[in-house]
Amino acid sequence: MLEDLNRNLTPLEKLGEFGLIEEIKQQVNVHHSTTVKGIGDDCAVIGSGAEKWVLTSDVLIEGIHFDLSYVPLKHLGYKSVIVNISDVCAMNVVPTHLILNIAISSRFPLEAVQEFYSGVHLACEKYNIELIGGDTSTSEKGFFISGTAMGIGNTNEIVYRSGAGDKDLICVTGDLGAAYAGLQLLEREKRVFIENPNIQPDLSGNDYILERQLKPEARLDMIRKLKSVGITPTSMIDVSDGLASEVLHLCKSSEKGCVIYMHKIPVDIATSVFLEEMKIFPTIGALNGGEDYELLFTVNQRDFEKLQELGDVRIIGYMTDKSMGCKIETEDGRSSDLESSGWNAFAHH
Amino acid sequence: MLEDLNRNLTPLEKLGEFGLIEEIKQQVNVHHSTTVKGIGDDCAVIGSGAEKWVLTSDVLIEGIHFDLSYVPLKHLGYKSVIVNISDVCAMNVVPTHLILNIAISSRFPLEAVQEFYSGVHLACEKYNIELIGGDTSTSEKGFFISGTAMGIGNTNEIVYRSGAGDKDLICVTGDLGAAYAGLQLLEREKRVFIENPNIQPDLSGNDYILERQLKPEARLDMIRKLKSVGITPTSMIDVSDGLASEVLHLCKSSEKGCVIYMHKIPVDIATSVFLEEMKIFPTIGALNGGEDYELLFTVNQRDFEKLQELGDVRIIGYMTDKSMGCKIETEDGRSSDLESSGWNAFAHH
Numbered sequence: 001m002l003e004d005l006n007r008n009l010t011p012l013e014k015l016g017e018f019g020l021i022e023e024i025k026q027q028v029n030v031h032h033s034t035t036v037k038g039i040g041d042d043c044a045v046i047g048s049g050a051e052k053w054v055l056t057s058d059v060l061i062e063g064i065h066f067d068l069s070y071v072p073l074k075h076l077g078y079k080s081v082i083v084n085i086s087d088v089c090a091m092n093v094v095p096t097h098l099i100l101n102i103a104i105s106s107r108f109p110l111e112a113v114q115e116f117y118s119g120v121h122l123a124c125e126k127y128n129i130e131l132i133g134g135d136t137s138t139s140e141k142g143f144f145i146s147g148t149a150m151g152i153g154n155t156n157e158i159v160y161r162s163g164a165g166d167k168d169l170i171c172v173t174g175d176l177g178a179a180y181a182g183l184q185l186l187e188r189e190k191r192v193f194i195e196n197p198n199i200q201p202d203l204s205g206n207d208y209i210l211e212r213q214l215k216p217e218a219r220l221d222m223i224r225k226l227k228s229v230g231i232t233p234t235s236m237i238d239v240s241d242g243l244a245s246e247v248l249h250l251c252k253s254s255e256k257g258c259v260i261y262m263h264k265i266p267v268d269i270a271t272s273v274f275l276e277e278m279k280i281f282p283t284i285g286a287l288n289g290g291e292d293y294e295l296l297f298t299v300n301q302r303d304f305e306k307l308q309e310l311g312d313v314r315i316i317g318y319m320t321d322k323s324m325g326c327k328i329e330t331e332d333g334r335s336s337d338l339e340s341s342g343w344n345a346f347a348h349h
Numbered sequence: 350m351l352e353d354l355n356r357n358l359t360p361l362e363k364l365g366e367f368g369l370i371e372e373i374k375q376q377v378n379v380h381h382s383t384t385v386k387g388i389g390d391d392c393a394v395i396g397s398g399a400e401k402w403v404l405t406s407d408v409l410i411e412g413i414h415f416d417l418s419y420v421p422l423k424h425l426g427y428k429s430v431i432v433n434i435s436d437v438c439a440m441n442v443v444p445t446h447l448i449l450n451i452a453i454s455s456r457f458p459l460e461a462v463q464e465f466y467s468g469v470h471l472a473c474e475k476y477n478i479e480l481i482g483g484d485t486s487t488s489e490k491g492f493f494i495s496g497t498a499m500g501i502g503n504t505n506e507i508v509y510r511s512g513a514g515d516k517d518l519i520c521v522t523g524d525l526g527a528a529y530a531g532l533q534l535l536e537r538e539k540r541v542f543i544e545n546p547n548i549q550p551d552l553s554g555n556d557y558i559l560e561r562q563l564k565p566e567a568r569l570d571m572i573r574k575l576k577s578v579g580i581t582p583t584s585m586i587d588v589s590d591g592l593a594s595e596v597l598h599l600c601k602s603s604e605k606g607c608v609i610y611m612h613k614i615p616v617d618i619a620t621s622v623f624l625e626e627m628k629i630f631p632t633i634g635a636l637n638g639g640e641d642y643e644l645l646f647t648v649n650q651r652d653f654e655k656l657q658e659l660g661d662v663r664i665i666g667y668m669t670d671k672s673m674g675c676k677i678e679t680e681d682g683r684s685s686d687l688e689s690s691g692w693n694a695f696a697h698h
Contacts, residue, residue, distance in 0.1 A: 009458035009459070009460050010458055010459035010460060011455070011458060011459070012453070012455055012457065012458065012459055012462065012487070013455065014459070015459055017485050017486070020459075020462065020485050021483075021485060023463075024466055024480070024483070024485075027466060027467075027470045028470070028473070028479065028480050029470065029473075029474055030473055030474060030477055030478060030479045030480075031479055032445050032446065032479050034445065034446075034501065035446065035479055035481060037481075038479060038480070038481040038482065039480070039481060039482050039483075043482070044446070044448065044481035044482040046402075046446055046481065046499075047402075048400075049398065051397075053395075053396075053402055055448065055481075055482070055497075055499075056482065057448045057450050057482060057483060057484055057495070057497055058450070058484045059450045059452050059484045059486050059493070059495065061452045061486055061487075061488050061489070061493070062489070063488070063489035063490075064452070064486060064487055064488060064489060065486070096381050096383065097381065097383075097384065097393070097395055099393065099404065099406045099497060101406050101407070101408045101495050103408050103410045103413070103493065104361070106360070106361055106362065108361065109358035109359055109360060109361065110358070110359035110360070110361055110363070110364055110369075111358050111359060113361065113369065114372075117373055117376060118376075121376045121377070121378065124377075124378075124379055125378055125379060128379055129379060130377065130379045130380055130381050130384055130387060131373070131377050131379075131387070131388065132384060132386075132387040132388060132393035132395065132404075133387065133388050133392070133393045133404070133405065133406060134370075134373070134388075134406060135406055135407045135408045135495075136366050136369050136370060136373075137366070137408050137410055137413060137414070138361070138410075138413055139410050139412070139413060139491070139493075140410070140411070140412035140413060140490075140491060141412075141489075141490055141491065142488070142489060142490065142491065144408070144410070144452065144488075144493045144495075146406070146408065146450050146484075146493075146495030148404075148406055148448060148497045150395075150404075152383065
């Protein structure tokens, strides 16, 4: 059906990843009673009893999600675990198991694969994740990684994107934009190196942003803390595609509007210094950069005091009625529409 | 760690896929009480109650597992579902859910992705599988598919590779080698076409082997029949890498030997005719070809009569004590060691 070149074909980037997922979802005709949540959240949720299995699957592709000219294989293995378990955390569930598929070109020796898996095992031990399977194959070109992570959650503890209420507080853990800054640094030094291979990369003083890019962590600690202070968020998502995109996901799924205070968005000083050096406004880096793997969640205002016990969480705005739209406000009170120019998997190539 | 070119690096094909999986398995240090079976069977098995979740994950890589110059995208979508649910069937469990990740180069228009998913949805409807999620991404080059299929099984019904007993009958569903024959045909016609693009492919009279290659089916029907006649196999595996390789897996996991009768191996007449034309001995095609997606299983001899009720199943040999080794016998009584020269994912490139 691709031979008819007279047909008006649609480039994939026009639809984008979320448009494509929406279209795939429309075509799903089989629905089992054991499915609590199918396509459309950080994880699928399946099971019939009080305990549900929560599952997610993510790919990392060489040349799209990582560049082996500056990403060490051990770090890549570590990150392959993190990106998957972060989505389980975003359901307020402790991840327990991982299936990891790889396809790797035969230009890699066994020692490279061992190095990759040393990072996988390191992350698994740190987060108490059991690797229970995976397919291993060769590829013609490039390194492909596909992980599936899962955990068990009680029905009343699992948090979706869709539960946020009007006036709920919007919270985010840690700080944002650092992984994006780290990526800009690595890309800059790669360009310098390509132009002049005798110049050594200058990465000094940028340990924090490099580590956030090369060795991200999942906020499993926050899932445990939320439980210990007695907060069940009303909605939650992990910040992998930039804050703006994730806030819009929560608003869309919850059928709400929001106000985000630009000056409340947490950006580390090292991130700010570097991004300003690169002529990027730090908050824009936080809004549109990706790979933070922090948690964005909403809580009912009655949990305000408990929030103070959490530590490492900032309130950055609140949910509103859907009719109010999704807004971002500067410190001097100017308001504009919150827009996502985050990651489009099909435009980035 | 790859810069030290003086080190003696090991090519991946030396270890092979099963060697690599064995090595990865050795490094797993986290073990959860909810894990019934981790690495080392067709599926992982997790859960704490009487009902367990059975999960498997498989990749299909362009240029390795499929060639888009002769595989229609709709068939590829269909096959992506089948290869995954076949592994769930191999645990004696009815598959119910699927997560499907794809990474696709932007050379494909939206219409190509829609065509692929039309095959996915067709297989899902036929086998009553709910598509509950998946990551979609672009790739620099090539089409990469990773599926994760799952189902719920009762603890006492789940069948592993490891349960075969001495003197158990070795059975196989359907017939073998047809998908391999279909692949040989497609590859032959591709070579002809490359040499002379004016010659149209000659695929006439080979519908059966083409369909077995391009549109494989999972033997979910046999899982239902086994249950209806009251047989729980003592061990089971699906035939994806060639019969010899799968028999050796059952023997290894069950710590048994075996005798396979070469003349009992079921090969369809269309397969035989084509393979002989290609100067390939049909039984060798069945032993070492792949992608049959039939079920290979063992049953206790007391189930012999029930086996007759199943239909479409052949007894091809029996299990022996481990000390007897794994043997294959010809009709005139000559015996030799059963050896696998099946699919090595790392040698095939």
